Amino acid sequence: MSETSFSDxxxxxxxxxxxxxxxxxxxxxFQRGRTxxxxxxxxxxxxxxxxxxxxxxxxxxxxSTLLNLIAGLDRPTGGEVxxxxxxxxxxxxxxxxGWRARNIGFVFQFSNLLGALSAERNxxxxxxxxxxxxxxxxxxVDIALEIVGLSDRGxxxxxxxxxxxxxxxxxxxxxxxxxxxxxCDEPTGDLDRATSGEILDLLVALNRDHGKTxxxxxxDPVAAERASRTLHLEDGRLAxxxxxxxxxxxxxxxxxxxx
Amino acid sequence: MRLGSFLRQCQAVTRYNLETIWERRAVSVVxxxxxxxxxxxxxxxLSMAAGFRSVVTGQARDDVAVVLRSGSTGESxxxxxxxxxxxxxxxPGVARGPDGPLVSPELFVIIDRKKIGAGTDANVPLxxxxxxxxxxxxxxxxVEGRNFEPGRNEVIVGDGAAGAFEGLLVxxxxxxxxxxxxxxxxxxxxxxxxxxxxWTDTRxxxxxxxxxxxxxxxLVRLRDAEAFEGFEAALTDDPRVxxxxxxxxxxxxxxxxxxxxxxxVVGWIIVVMxxxxxxxxxxxxxxAAVSSRSREIATLRALGFxxxxxxxxxxxxxxxxxxxxxxxxxxASWFLFDGFRAATINWASFSQVAFAFEVxxxxxxxxxxxxxxxxxxxxxxxxxxxxxxxxxGALREQ
Numbered sequence: 001m002s003e004t005s006f007s008d009x010x011x012x013x014x015x016x017x018x019x020x021x022x023x024x025x026x027x028x029x030f031q032r033g034r035t036x037x038x039x040x041x042x043x044x045x046x047x048x049x050x051x052x053x054x055x056x057x058x059x060x061x062x063x064s065t066l067l068n069l070i071a072g073l074d075r076p077t078g079g080e081v082x083x084x085x086x087x088x089x090x091x092x093x094x095x096x097x098g099w100r101a102r103n104i105g106f107v108f109q110f111s112n113l114l115g116a117l118s119a120e121r122n123x124x125x126x127x128x129x130x131x132x133x134x135x136x137x138x139x140x141v142d143i144a145l146e147i148v149g150l151s152d153r154g155x156x157x158x159x160x161x162x163x164x165x166x167x168x169x170x171x172x173x174x175x176x177x178x179x180x181x182x183x184c185d186e187p188t189g190d191l192d193r194a195t196s197g198e199i200l201d202l203l204v205a206l207n208r209d210h211g212k213t214x215x216x217x218x219x220d221p222v223a224a225e226r227a228s229r230t231l232h233l234e235d236g237r238l239a240x241x242x243x244x245x246x247x248x249x250x251x252x253x254x255x256x257x258x259x
Numbered sequence: 260m261r262l263g264s265f266l267r268q269c270q271a272v273t274r275y276n277l278e279t280i281w282e283r284r285a286v287s288v289v290x291x292x293x294x295x296x297x298x299x300x301x302x303x304x305l306s307m308a309a310g311f312r313s314v315v316t317g318q319a320r321d322d323v324a325v326v327l328r329s330g331s332t333g334e335s336x337x338x339x340x341x342x343x344x345x346x347x348x349x350x351p352g353v354a355r356g357p358d359g360p361l362v363s364p365e366l367f368v369i370i371d372r373k374k375i376g377a378g379t380d381a382n383v384p385l386x387x388x389x390x391x392x393x394x395x396x397x398x399x400x401x402v403e404g405r406n407f408e409p410g411r412n413e414v415i416v417g418d419g420a421a422g423a424f425e426g427l428l429v430x431x432x433x434x435x436x437x438x439x440x441x442x443x444x445x446x447x448x449x450x451x452x453x454x455x456x457x458w459t460d461t462r463x464x465x466x467x468x469x470x471x472x473x474x475x476x477x478l479v480r481l482r483d484a485e486a487f488e489g490f491e492a493a494l495t496d497d498p499r500v501x502x503x504x505x506x507x508x509x510x511x512x513x514x515x516x517x518x519x520x521x522x523x524v525v526g527w528i529i530v531v532m533x534x535x536x537x538x539x540x541x542x543x544x545x546x547a548a549v550s551s552r553s554r555e556i557a558t559l560r561a562l563g564f565x566x567x568x569x570x571x572x573x574x575x576x577x578x579x580x581x582x583x584x585x586x587x588x589x590x591a592s593w594f595l596f597d598g599f600r601a602a603t604i605n606w607a608s609f610s611q612v613a614f615a616f617e618v619x620x621x622x623x624x625x626x627x628x629x630x631x632x633x634x635x636x637x638x639x640x641x642x643x644x645x646x647x648x649x650x651x652g653a654l655r656e657q
Binding site for chain 1: 263264267268270271275278279282554555558559560561562563564565650651654
């Protein structure tokens with residue numbers, strides 16, 4: 001099988017034409033005891049289809065919280081989160097779970113593979129939520145493993161794989177449902193520099209060659225440089241411009257439309 | 260969530276949980292061992308009650324009536340005279356054999372024998388029977404030696420009594436008062452309570468105990484089970500006698516009830532206390548199981564799995580522990596106790612009944628049910644806890 005894509009959707013070139021993520025005046029406040037702790041403060045962000053966007057910022061700036069909201073893992077205290085045209089802030093928790101299964105591919109910092117399962121069974125886990133035939137599942141697992149370059153490692157368990165290979169399996173798992181958005185939470189945070197480079201190469205290729213829209217949270221400026229755009233969060237607000245020079249939102253000013 | 264999707268999710272999460280049990284075997288064993296202990300003790304104790312019931316009631320029949328003096332509760336406090344027996348011979352519904360009506364008047368006394376092993380004295384029934392007595396116990400069979408000869412000081416000993424008490428083997432002599440009896444045979448009676456007794460000729464026993472022409476009880480074979488009502492009514496209405504008749508099945512069930520209830524109550528008290536311990540062991544195991552997988556569960560939920568399949572899968576895992584425990588406990592009690600012979604006093608007759616523990620399928624089902632209840636309680640709180648955990652929080656754990 002020489003396929004390296006799940007559908008006929010053409011590989012993207014990173015061109016920004018359609019909003020994939022539209023975050024409008026979002027607030028997220030947590031309760032610490034009786035004290036409300038605002039983490040995201042009236043934040044507005046737009047991300048185009050086909051973009052590879054990096055979110056940077058110091059610990060506690062709210063970048064992971066923002067990623068969780070966009071990925072449908074959390075719901076905002078106020079404001080709107082529209083992803084792929086769906087107003088996900090309105091979805092019940094149950095519907096949100098189904099929405100995530102269909103639309104979001106997760107890449108975690110620690111790969112979060114299920115230790116007792118082989119690589120290919122790990123990759124197949126999201127397919128258990130679909131009605132695909134066993135044959136189609138098999139096909140998709142093969143394609144996903146091929147894309148991440150691990151076709152020959154499918155039978156291995158996570159502990160038999162290197163850190164970089166584990167993260168590749170995690171990426172294959174994120175791809176297998178052909179999601180419209182890949183969210184990556186510190187995908188290289190647990191890897192050495194060389195392995196980080198390989199994972200970032202893979203993400204760039206997924207964006208460039210397979211048209212995947214990618215949202216990546218990272219502490220690492222080297223990683224952020226590989227994205228097509230970088231946004232900085234500080235104290236719950238977007239702080240400045242990305243490395244491509246595009247001004248996003250002025251610091252501490254009321255949120256407006258992103259570029 | 261559609262049913263198909265829900266079932267697929269349950270299957271996937273459950274399968275994963277079960278595949279990882281071996282990796283968590285050390286903590287899993289605690290729960291399984293606890294449940295196995297409870298099931299084993301429960302089955303063992305109740306198999307004692309079942310074995311006792313089986314011996315006392317097993318050979319009882321609906322078409323046999325037990326006739327006692329009116330108002331008597333057992334053979335020991337009943338007395339029947341010759342006129343009573345004559346009335347029984349003529350009563351309606353009585354079956355007839357080649358030698359006449361199938362009425363077996365029997366004399367019942369208690370003698371002391373030492374229990375094998377314990378060495379303590381115990382009451383053993385010595386029963387005087389006539390020809391009809393054998394006809395009424397169709398499964399009676401001499402398995403060693405021969406039957407006693409009427410008019411001689413000879414006895415035959417039930418198989419259970421021979422194994423439970425000293426000096427009751429064929430060829431032994433039993434000294435009671437100034438009389439010496441020779442054991443000439445050993446018999447079985449289909450595993451019934453008769454096997455705990457010593458039998459001899461009624462006339463010899465009457466003479467020895469100076470009972471004249473009296474008996475304690477009469478067993479009467481009826482034409483069929485339906486004949487009982489007419490037979491009983493005839494006895495009640497007959498002004499010449501003061502007799503009470505009960506079906507043998509009802510009479511024997513009443514005889515076994517006090518011991519059965521005692522064993523069951525004591526057994527269940529032990530079982531309930533042990534169950535509480537097993538529940539805590541199961542809770543501990545399942546909390547540990549869930550805790551060790553909290554990030555994996557959170558990952559599954561991030562990928563789109565719902566809460567309910569997580570709850571279901573943890574519950575199933577706990578129930579699997581219950582089933583393994585039930586199998587282990589049931590098997591252990593079956594190997595150790597099924598057929599284990601014992602003797603205890605029957606409070607209804609103040610005499611010893613030899614019986615074997617009986618691990619019945621019903622008891623194993625009961626044991627399994629109890630194990631599943633423990634598994635359900637032990638799994639529920641950890642399951643709900645796992646499902647209620649914040650996905651975002653659990654994902655951050657390393």
